[in-house]
Amino acid sequence: MQQTSLATKSIGLKKLTIKEIARLADVSEGTVDRVIHNRGGVSERTRQKIQTILDMHEFSLNPIASALANSKKFAIAVLIPRKDERSDYWEMPYQGMEQALVRIRDFGFSVRYFLFDQFDENSFLASFDEMLATAPDGVIVAPVFASEAAQKLPLLERKQIPYLFIDSQLAGFESLSFVGQDSFESGVVAARLMSMFLSEKGKSVILQTRRNISNHDAIFKRIGGYQSFFVTNKPANEVLTLMVSETDPVEHIAANIRAFLAENPKVEGVFVPSSRISTFSHLFPSTIALIGFDTTTGNIQALEKGEIKFLISQKSFDQGYQAVLLLFDYLLYKKVPRRQYFCDIEIILKENIRYTSFANNNSKIYPDFK
Amino acid sequence: MQQTSLATKSIGLKKLTIKEIARLADVSEGTVDRVIHNRGGVSERTRQKIQTILDMHEFSLNPIASALANSKKFAIAVLIPRKDERSDYWEMPYQGMEQALVRIRDFGFSVRYFLFDQFDENSFLASFDEMLATAPDGVIVAPVFASEAAQKLPLLERKQIPYLFIDSQLAGFESLSFVGQDSFESGVVAARLMSMFLSEKGKSVILQTRRNISNHDAIFKRIGGYQSFFVTNKPANEVLTLMVSETDPVEHIAANIRAFLAENPKVEGVFVPSSRISTFSHLFPSTIALIGFDTTTGNIQALEKGEIKFLISQKSFDQGYQAVLLLFDYLLYKKVPRRQYFCDIEIILKENIRYTSFANNNSKIYPDFK
DNA sequence: CTGAAAGCGCTTACAG
DNA sequence: CTGAAAGCGCTTACAG
Numbered sequence: 001m002q003q004t005s006l007a008t009k010s011i012g013l014k015k016l017t018i019k020e021i022a023r024l025a026d027v028s029e030g031t032v033d034r035v036i037h038n039r040g041g042v043s044e045r046t047r048q049k050i051q052t053i054l055d056m057h058e059f060s061l062n063p064i065a066s067a068l069a070n071s072k073k074f075a076i077a078v079l080i081p082r083k084d085e086r087s088d089y090w091e092m093p094y095q096g097m098e099q100a101l102v103r104i105r106d107f108g109f110s111v112r113y114f115l116f117d118q119f120d121e122n123s124f125l126a127s128f129d130e131m132l133a134t135a136p137d138g139v140i141v142a143p144v145f146a147s148e149a150a151q152k153l154p155l156l157e158r159k160q161i162p163y164l165f166i167d168s169q170l171a172g173f174e175s176l177s178f179v180g181q182d183s184f185e186s187g188v189v190a191a192r193l194m195s196m197f198l199s200e201k202g203k204s205v206i207l208q209t210r211r212n213i214s215n216h217d218a219i220f221k222r223i224g225g226y227q228s229f230f231v232t233n234k235p236a237n238e239v240l241t242l243m244v245s246e247t248d249p250v251e252h253i254a255a256n257i258r259a260f261l262a263e264n265p266k267v268e269g270v271f272v273p274s275s276r277i278s279t280f281s282h283l284f285p286s287t288i289a290l291i292g293f294d295t296t297t298g299n300i301q302a303l304e305k306g307e308i309k310f311l312i313s314q315k316s317f318d319q320g321y322q323a324v325l326l327l328f329d330y331l332l333y334k335k336v337p338r339r340q341y342f343c344d345i346e347i348i349l350k351e352n353i354r355y356t357s358f359a360n361n362n363s364k365i366y367p368d369f370k
Numbered sequence: 371m372q373q374t375s376l377a378t379k380s381i382g383l384k385k386l387t388i389k390e391i392a393r394l395a396d397v398s399e400g401t402v403d404r405v406i407h408n409r410g411g412v413s414e415r416t417r418q419k420i421q422t423i424l425d426m427h428e429f430s431l432n433p434i435a436s437a438l439a440n441s442k443k444f445a446i447a448v449l450i451p452r453k454d455e456r457s458d459y460w461e462m463p464y465q466g467m468e469q470a471l472v473r474i475r476d477f478g479f480s481v482r483y484f485l486f487d488q489f490d491e492n493s494f495l496a497s498f499d500e501m502l503a504t505a506p507d508g509v510i511v512a513p514v515f516a517s518e519a520a521q522k523l524p525l526l527e528r529k530q531i532p533y534l535f536i537d538s539q540l541a542g543f544e545s546l547s548f549v550g551q552d553s554f555e556s557g558v559v560a561a562r563l564m565s566m567f568l569s570e571k572g573k574s575v576i577l578q579t580r581r582n583i584s585n586h587d588a589i590f591k592r593i594g595g596y597q598s599f600f601v602t603n604k605p606a607n608e609v610l611t612l613m614v615s616e617t618d619p620v621e622h623i624a625a626n627i628r629a630f631l632a633e634n635p636k637v638e639g640v641f642v643p644s645s646r647i648s649t650f651s652h653l654f655p656s657t658i659a660l661i662g663f664d665t666t667t668g669n670i671q672a673l674e675k676g677e678i679k680f681l682i683s684q685k686s687f688d689q690g691y692q693a694v695l696l697l698f699d700y701l702l703y704k705k706v707p708r709r710q711y712f713c714d715i716e717i718i719l720k721e722n723i724r725y726t727s728f729a730n731n732n733s734k735i736y737p738d739f740k
Numbered sequence: 741c742t743g744a745a746a747g748c749g750c751t752t753a754c755a756g
Numbered sequence: 757c758t759g760a761a762a763g764c765g766c767t768t769a770c771a772g
Binding site: 034 | 757758759760763764765766
């Protein structure tokens with residue numbers, strides 16, 4: 001069995017040090033170092049001799065010793081939205097990144113945050129410039145404003161600063177990787193769950209907010225996935241759409257909803273493809289099944305009150321954690337990541353909310369967590 | 371906002387080195403080292419003087435330098451079941467541990483596996499002894515055989531070898547921590563999901579296997595959680611129990627089930643509290659909703675065929691990963707973990723199975739994972 | 741009980 | 757183009 005063989009893998013050939021390589025090649029340690037790091041200033045003949053020995057022994061640096069000797073510090077810059085009154089969603093990736101930092105700071109890594117207003121394109125542009133001025137070694141960016149990001153990202157590419165997308169991704173860029181959710185499939189999951197609450201000809205409605213949606217792309221994909229599920233698997237369950245404006249007075253929205261439901265008596269479920277479900281959930285009768293996204297504080301409360309059946313979590317804590325470690329591995333070990341890493345599409349209901357990774361790692365939200 | 375303040379936290383007082391502490395205390399570095407590590411052989415007066423300075427400057431060791439200087443190697447021993455023909459469940463924690471090892475091996479850590487047969491108490495005892503003979507620095511153990519584990523664990527305590535439980539835990543032991551699922555609550559989650567498939571007076575049945583259940587404790591707790599949900603929330607939905615013997619010929623079991631369903635026509639759902647649901651799922655009509663545990667290969671196939679509605683995942687990959695890192699933090703930084711860490715109670719259906727952490731990290735299972 | 745020195749494996753000026 | 761030496765911050769014998 002594989003487990004046993006792997007357990008003894010380390011028995012193989014002994015790992016050599018630079019000193020030993022130098023002795024084998026009959027050169028000094030400094031010259032070996034030059035070859036390993038491609039620092040140049042080595043004759044081709046010497047370089048080849050050393051490289052051969054390096055390869056033969058599958059030499060790899062001891063990163064501990066490197067980190068100690070190296071004055072090189074690695075600065076990771078993070079460009080994500082600030083949490084605000086409306087949503088504390090972005091607190092979670094931040095917590096995940098801080099947790100990852102604990103694992104890597106001894107290697108000379110630091111993480112600096114450049115936060116912007118997720119409803120203000122200009123604040124994104126300003127934060128980007130501020131970030132760029134610090135000349136970071138690597139960048140993690142949430143490109144929630146597609147065109148503004150598209151305008152700025154080439155600056156990173158020109159400076160050869162590696163960056164990876166978190167939360168949402170943009171096509172056509174030389175990003176190192178992407179860490180986030182498969183939005184289309186998360187819409188499919190929402191639809192599958194919704195279908196369990198619908199009668200044979202029951203209808204569901206997609207609740208879209210007219211403005212103040214950052215992250216359009218993810219939301220459109222979720223809607224696409226949701227609709228595609230019903231078209232394919234449950235064509236008898238019609239899917240409607242209701243637009244509301246978040247900035248309207250609540251009574252206005254409530255009246256809107258009442259009128260819509262009166263007109264459409266067969267509506268048995270509501271799908272909110274943004275993270276804003278708790279803004280509306282109390283406006284629907286409890287006979288209607290509600291499904292939304294993201295474990296923000298407001299959404300958790302609505303879930304616990306029973307207003308919502310399911311939330312789908314993007315595991316944004318994990319996203320932050322993984323993004324930082326991917327960049328670490330790339331910068332320190334030159335390990336090139338895959339093009340994309342999809343986090344879990346986690347299904348949350350009242351009974352398992354206390355166990356999601358964020359709660360587990362963050363005593364602030366559940367101070368009495370056993 | 372907290373994020374900003376934390377980002378500049380490091381600006382505070384400069385971190386001192388042992389050399390600087392030694393200069394301040396007017397002693398040699400060696401003496402400072404003795405105090406830091408409680409190695410003894412230091413006069414009380416000197417010790418106090420140094421300790422005060424250490425405290426004043428909130429001195430902490432640079433673990434990178436420690437690791438490099440230290441000839442000390444840390445051996446972690448892992449005592450878990452071997453995967454077998456019936457189930458590849460235990461492959462997952464193993465993969466998680468290997469992943470964690472990548473992050474810590476440069477610090478001199480190694481992980482050695484002592485695998486046993488999860489249906490053979492004696493193999494557990496033998497593996498335990500073999501493990502003990504290697505004098506590990508820390509142990510991760512899955513105490514699936516409660517009494518055998520209870521018999522052996524005092525040996526670790528006597529040798530002052532720290533150990534933590536994974537997967538299931540035993541009360542009354544000086545374990546460092548526990549990493550696993552809250553089994554009772556996972557039963558509650560299963561019940562909540564099941565309730566969505568039951569008509570007003572529909573019944574569900576708990577399918578118990580008579581023998582070859584290791585991990586009794588977790589299974590009993592899941593059953594307890596399941597029943598408690600219905601008693602509290604849906605008393606009209608009766609919960610029955612059906613015992614089958616896994617070792618019987620399939621036709622025998624199938625006949626059993628047919629007879630049971632004929633006798634109990636209101637049965638609309640089946641809950642399998644072990645990981646063995648795929649052994650039985652094809653024996654039930656598709657009108658009956660099945661819910662089980664664990665994303666083993668067999669269970670995943672049954673889920674994808676549509677035989678099963680939901681699986682509940684124990685996130686065992688994460689369990690392995692976290693267990694190793696907890697032990698690492700404890701051994702290297704003396705960071706004492708919490709008494710228990712509960713992993714996500716993850717709800718898996720056909721549409722999100724591809725995104726669970728294990729699949730994401732293990733290209734073997736999903737070689738074509740995009 | 742305490743200090744001086746060497747060493748962990750790599751990196752960085754500096755000299756030639 | 758190459759080497760010798762000092763240094764990263766801690767640990768380990770060894771000497772006294």
